[in-house]
Amino acid sequence: MRAEDRLRFPSVGAAVARFLASADRLPGITGERRMSEMRGMPMSAEFGYPTNGEYSALSREEQEQILQLQQTVLTSVAQGADHRAILDQVCRLAEQLLPNSVGSVMLLDEKDELLNVYAAPNIPPEGVARLNGLRPGPGAGSCGNVLFTAVPQFVSNTFTDPRWEDLRQIAYDFNLCSCWSIPVYSAERKIVGTFALSSFEHRSPSPFHQKLLEIGASIIGIVLARNKVEASLRLFETAIAGSEEGFMVVDTGLHILSVNMTFTRMYGYSAEEVIGQTLPMLRSDEHDETFYSGLWANVRRFGRWQGEVWKRRKNGEVFPEWLNISAVNDTEGTTTHYIATFSDISRRKSTEAQIQYLSSHDALTGLPNRMLFQDRLENAIANAARDHRRVALLDLDLDNFKLLNDSLGHSAGDTLLRAVALRLKGCIPETDSISRLGGDAFLIALTNIDSVDAINHVLIEVLAQVASPLDIDGRPLSLTCSIGVAVYPDDGDQFETLLKRADKAMYHAKEAGRNTYRFFTEQINTDSLAHLRIAHSLRAAVRAREFALHYQPQIDLRTGALVGAEALIRWHHPEEGLVPPNDFIAIAEQTGLIVEIGDWVLREACRQAVAWQRAGLPPLVVAVNISAVQFRRGDFEQSVLTALSESGLAPRFLEIELTESVLLHDMEIMLSLINRLKDLGIKLAIDDFGTGYSSLSYLKKFKVDRLKIDQSFVRDIGRDPEDRAIVSAIVQMARALNLQSLAEGVETPAQLEFLRAQGCDEAQGYLYSKPMPPEAFEVFVRAMGDEVREY
Numbered sequence: 001m002r003a004e005d006r007l008r009f010p011s012v013g014a015a016v017a018r019f020l021a022s023a024d025r026l027p028g029i030t031g032e033r034r035m036s037e038m039r040g041m042p043m044s045a046e047f048g049y050p051t052n053g054e055y056s057a058l059s060r061e062e063q064e065q066i067l068q069l070q071q072t073v074l075t076s077v078a079q080g081a082d083h084r085a086i087l088d089q090v091c092r093l094a095e096q097l098l099p100n101s102v103g104s105v106m107l108l109d110e111k112d113e114l115l116n117v118y119a120a121p122n123i124p125p126e127g128v129a130r131l132n133g134l135r136p137g138p139g140a141g142s143c144g145n146v147l148f149t150a151v152p153q154f155v156s157n158t159f160t161d162p163r164w165e166d167l168r169q170i171a172y173d174f175n176l177c178s179c180w181s182i183p184v185y186s187a188e189r190k191i192v193g194t195f196a197l198s199s200f201e202h203r204s205p206s207p208f209h210q211k212l213l214e215i216g217a218s219i220i221g222i223v224l225a226r227n228k229v230e231a232s233l234r235l236f237e238t239a240i241a242g243s244e245e246g247f248m249v250v251d252t253g254l255h256i257l258s259v260n261m262t263f264t265r266m267y268g269y270s271a272e273e274v275i276g277q278t279l280p281m282l283r284s285d286e287h288d289e290t291f292y293s294g295l296w297a298n299v300r301r302f303g304r305w306q307g308e309v310w311k312r313r314k315n316g317e318v319f320p321e322w323l324n325i326s327a328v329n330d331t332e333g334t335t336t337h338y339i340a341t342f343s344d345i346s347r348r349k350s351t352e353a354q355i356q357y358l359s360s361h362d363a364l365t366g367l368p369n370r371m372l373f374q375d376r377l378e379n380a381i382a383n384a385a386r387d388h389r390r391v392a393l394l395d396l397d398l399d400n401f402k403l404l405n406d407s408l409g410h411s412a413g414d415t416l417l418r419a420v421a422l423r424l425k426g427c428i429p430e431t432d433s434i435s436r437l438g439g440d441a442f443l444i445a446l447t448n449i450d451s452v453d454a455i456n457h458v459l460i461e462v463l464a465q466v467a468s469p470l471d472i473d474g475r476p477l478s479l480t481c482s483i484g485v486a487v488y489p490d491d492g493d494q495f496e497t498l499l500k501r502a503d504k505a506m507y508h509a510k511e512a513g514r515n516t517y518r519f520f521t522e523q524i525n526t527d528s529l530a531h532l533r534i535a536h537s538l539r540a541a542v543r544a545r546e547f548a549l550h551y552q553p554q555i556d557l558r559t560g561a562l563v564g565a566e567a568l569i570r571w572h573h574p575e576e577g578l579v580p581p582n583d584f585i586a587i588a589e590q591t592g593l594i595v596e597i598g599d600w601v602l603r604e605a606c607r608q609a610v611a612w613q614r615a616g617l618p619p620l621v622v623a624v625n626i627s628a629v630q631f632r633r634g635d636f637e638q639s640v641l642t643a644l645s646e647s648g649l650a651p652r653f654l655e656i657e658l659t660e661s662v663l664l665h666d667m668e669i670m671l672s673l674i675n676r677l678k679d680l681g682i683k684l685a686i687d688d689f690g691t692g693y694s695s696l697s698y699l700k701k702f703k704v705d706r707l708k709i710d711q712s713f714v715r716d717i718g719r720d721p722e723d724r725a726i727v728s729a730i731v732q733m734a735r736a737l738n739l740q741s742l743a744e745g746v747e748t749p750a751q752l753e754f755l756r757a758q759g760c761d762e763a764q765g766y767l768y769s770k771p772m773p774p775e776a777f778e779v780f781v782r783a784m785g786d787e788v789r790e791y
């Protein structure tokens with residue numbers, strides 16, 4: 001019967017078994033140690049074999065082989081495999097890494113006098129028989145000398161080495177030409193046996209072989225310690241448990257009547273401090289009242305309850321406890337007392353977490369390994385299938401990393417990989433996942449993707465972050481990477497399929513000159529390259545001032561007078577001509593360039609408004625669209641003040657247009673900023689009203705001046721009754737709240753008549769004029785004559 005199966009029984013002995021099964025007797029792990037302190041630590045360091053950077057002396061392939069062995073065996077341990085099978089597995093895996101050899105585990109007998117073979121899957125029975133009963137001594141071979149000297153023994157020639165004097169005949173008979181042996185320690189740091197590799201060739205161990213033996217001996221120590229714990233469970237199952245377990249008697253009012261010494265050691269309270277108190281004094285804040293209500297409901301219904309509970313010691317420390325509560329009834333079946341037995345399971349949970357972590361994470365970078373990454377990606381695909389969204393798999397490979405690694409050394413290469421891993425983590429949200437596949441290859445999963453643009457944004461950021469110079473041991477180094485992308489569901493719905501296609505796309509990126517990315521799907525590649533081209537061109541456009549503002553007049557529907565103008569940006573690309581805003585604004589927001597572009601628009605619109613006034617035109621309000629990215633940056637107020645100060649424009653002639661979503665994000669902060677701008681005299685318009693989260697309360701709270709009805713509603717008012725109803729409702733709401741209403745995209749006389757009939761105040765659109773350059777707009781204003789009024 002396995003320990004975890006015995007834990008299902010509600011006996012005191014079972015609770016003791018829980019305590020022992022917590023693996024708190026594993027070497028090198030104390031109750032105060034936290035899992036976070038041991039993540040990424042090579043196992044040999046945890047069991048007495050100092051690493052001192054030894055991993056850096058190994059080749060990348062050798063490191064991967066050792067990590068693979070460690071993770072394979074630890075997976076078997078985590079899955080509860082029989083300890084002898086695990087020891088045989090360690091021997092076989094070591095033999096695979098040292099061809100023409102056999103592995104063996106020898107343990108001391110109960111009197112600590114003689115060594116016997118405990119695991120040696122490939123040593124013949126006659127060889128095992130002749131090795132059994134080996135007495136440690138100076139001539140007792142490599143294993144005997146390990147026990148005799150308490151240090152590892154590496155014998156390269158057993159036929160001549162004096163350490164093999166007593167076993168020379170065995171060496172001849174079985175052609176054991178060399179033998180390397182290393183001690184196996186118990187939980188108490190006592191040598192209990194050896195782990196050895198015996199070769200049919202005369203050879204000396206390389207650093208790789210020494211590390212292989214160290215890791216193997218460490219794992220064997222874990223397995224033997226766990227087996228010892230399980231053996232103890234069988235003894236405690238039949239014993240009267242009490243001293244090894246916390247024990248408490250309480251009455252039906254949950255007053256503590258009695259505790260044992262284990263309770264005192266566990267909680268830090270003396271018996272006098274707790275007797276007469278109630279159980280809630282031991283509670284932590286990890287469980288709410290619903291949890292405890294359910295616990296006692298089970299006790300009252302079934303007579304018992306057992307499970308994991310987080311408790312608090314006298315010093316305030318919170319710890320996990322395995323608790324077993326049983327009701328004590330009198331002869332009439334009435335409950336008179338409750339007996340609680342419990343054990344501190346902190347160390348068991350820590351050990352289990354360590355094993356789980358080592359079997360699912362890359363030791364160098366701490367990133368999830370392929371197994372864990374695959375599990376996360378498959379879960380993301382399942383969620384995406386339900387929500388009708390995309391998932392992107394990025395296969396990233398560093399360019400020319402082998403050349404850098406060979407030139408700088410493996411230690412610097414490891415530092416470089418860790419630095420890259422840290423930068424990659426900073427490029428993705430916490431909900432996404434990243435893995436080191438091995439060597440210089442990484443995988444990234446982007447979840448909840450709703451557009452290819454979102455993938456492009458991350459790809460551009462990743463390329464920039466990897467290319468940013470790194471400081472490695474005081475030397476600046478520059479890297480680039482190539483990325484292949486496969487997208488669910490376009491390119492497949494299974495991990496292996498997506499990985500193969502992302503890998504293929506990555507090689508296309510390499511062929512395209514490196515430092516770039518490619519999608520597996522060709523059409524996405526085309527769109528993505530256009531996105532990348534625009535992003536690069538925008539940076540040059542900002543420097544070269546390739547932007548201009550056009551102005552669209554805004555007309556009073558009652559009088560026909562000109563009341564203002566909306567400033568609209570245009571990009572004069574030197575090669576592609578006029579680029580419409582819809583093709584570059586979103587990309588500018590993703591790259592952050594919208595902030596610099598937006599500041600220029602604000603300054604230029606204010607400057608132009610003053611220039612028209614100086615040219616003799618009536619003062620007009622100029623409306624400027626403000627991006628959410630620019631508005632939330634934190635220094636927008638200063639940008640407005642600078643634009644007004646440099647131009648000399650009176651604040652009442654500037655109107656900022658914001659979407660509803662901007663105002664509803666961090667409302668208190670937004671309200672404070674808007675109020676300061678309104679106090680200056682600046683006007684506020686809500687752009688695209690009706691397409692967001694319309695609310696009467698925020699319209700008043702933010703002192704809005706004007707609602708702009710989105711052109712998507714205006715376009716179809718002639719044939720869509722729902723759009724007519726929406727436009728009418730917005731106009732009526734604006735009037736009721738004493739706000740101006742302006743309809744965008746007015747193109748036909750029929751639209752104009754409907755808007756007038758509903759009482760809409762103002763309009764702009766092609767019916768009056770397309771957006772015009774400043775010179776053409778000035779001509780338009782002069783042609784209006786007296787039909788111009790200040791807003």
